[in-house]
Every structure is written in C-alpha cells, then in structure tokens.
Amino acid sequence: MSSFASTSTTPYTTDIEAQYPExxxxxxxxxPHTTPSTRMLDPTDASFGYTxxxxxxxxxxxxxxxxxxxxxxAYAEEAGIPLPDxxxxxxxxxxxxxxxxxxxxxFPPFWLFGAFILMSPLRAPPSxxxxxxxxxxxxxxxxxxxxxxxxxxxxxxxxxxCLYAFLIxxxxxxxxxxxxxxxxxx
Numbered sequence: 152m153s154s155f156a157s158t159s160t161t162p163y164t165t166d167i168e169a170q171y172p173e174x175x176x177x178x179x180x181x182x183p184h185t186t187p188s189t190r191m192l193d194p195t196d197a198s199f200g201y202t203x204x205x206x207x208x209x210x211x212x213x214x215x216x217x218x219x220x221x222x223x224x225a226y227a228e229e230a231g232i233p234l235p236d237x238x239x240x241x242x243x244x245x246x247x248x249x250x251x252x253x254x255x256x257x258f259p260p261f262w263l264f265g266a267f268i269l270m271s272p273l274r275a276p277p278s279x280x281x282x283x284x285x286x287x288x289x290x291x292x293x294x295x296x297x298x299x300x301x302x303x304x305x306x307x308x309x310x311x312x313c314l315y316a317f318l319i320x321x322x323x324x325x326x327x328x329x330x331x332x333x334x335x336x337x
Contacts, residue, residue, distance in 0.1 A: 243305045244302050244305055246302065246305055246306040246309055247265075247268065248265045248268045248306045248307075248308075248309035248310040248312075248313060249305070249306075249309040251264055251265030251268075251309075251313055252265055252309050252312050252313045255313060255316060255317075259316075259317070259320055261313070262313040262314070262316045262317035262320065263313075263317050264313075265309065265310055265312075265313025265314070265317075266310060266313045266314035268307075268310040268313070269307065269310045269311070269314065273299060273302060273303045273306060274299075275295060275299055
C-alpha cells in the first residue's frame with residue numbers, strides 16, 4: 152500500500168470545537184471577537200506571525216463608518232471650481248495623398264505619386280465670371296483660405312509619409328539587389 156492510503160492522523164486538528172473548546176458553535180457565529188486566552192494558536196499560524204490581536208474583517212478601514220470630516224471632497228462644480236473647456240477636434244480632412252499612402256502598401260508606385268504632391272501647389276477652384284467663388288460660396292474669403300491652409304498642411308503630412316515610405320522601399324530593394332549580386336558573384 153502506498154503511504155497516501157494510510158489513515159494516520161496529523162498532530163493538527165481541524166475540528167472547530169477542538170480549536171475553541173470554551174466557545175460553542177452557535178456563540179461563535181454571534182461573537183466575532185473572543186479573548187486570545189480562549190483561542191488556541193495553530194503552530195503554522197505562529198510560524199508565519201499570525202496573532203489574534205487584529206481581525207482583518209472587523210478592523211478594516213472599509214468596515215467602519217466615516218464621519219463627515221472624512222467624507223470625500225465635493226465635486227468641482229459644487230465647490231465653485233471652474234471646469235476646463237473641452238474642445239472637440241475635428242477629424243483631419245481626407246486628401247489624395249492619404250489615399251495614395253494607404254494604397255501604396257498594395258501598389259508601391261502610389262507612394263511615388265504621393266511624393267509628387269510635395270511639389271504641386273494647392274489652389275482653390277477659380278471663381279465664376281461674376282466673381283462668385285465656385286468653391287464654398289457661403290464662406291468668407293478668410294475662411295476659405297483657412298480651410299485651404301488646413302487641407303494643405305494635412306496633404307503635406309501624408310505626402311511626406313509617401314516620400315519616406317518610397318525611400319525606405321528603395322533602400323530595401325537596393326540592399327536586396329546588392330546582397331543578391333554579392334552572393335552570386337562571390
């Protein structure tokens with residue numbers, strides 16, 4: 152027979168009545184604290200430093216009632232503190248350079264086409280014959296120029312990304328060709 156099948160008893164008891172001989176079971180459920188003299192300390196608890204002095208569930212700061220002086224602070228609006236103004240950032244405008252960059256992963260020459268946008272100026276469509284703007288006639292001239300400046304800024308950002316992606320691809324292809332030539336001619 153294996154040693155696991157033996158019926159030897161351990162020196163430690165798990166019987167509740169044996170650990171608390173003076174306290175009946177019904178009294179234990181209603182009396183959470185007993186004096187340390189009536190409790191028996193388990194040797195395992197003693198080796199890890201457990202004492203009966205503190206009970207984690209009855210002396211926790213979460214179990215005691217808070218006084219008004221310990222209450223959390225008032226909300227900022229109630230205390231008269233002005234809240235910051237939150238601004239909603241409009242999404243950046245969709246540009247041709249952005250599409251050329253994204254589709255360049257499928258067809259890398261698009262990156263070269265996107266890089267050419269760096270050299271081309273962005274202009275508003277020309278006015279009609281009676282000096283009415285053909286593009287956004289409801290806006291003032293200053294607002295239209297601001298919109299064009301914003302679009303141009305975003306377009307240049309994506310065009311630079313196209314240029315960088317094309318240059319990285321060109322360096323990788325060149326390095327691959329040089330490595331292949333070195334292996335074949337060595």
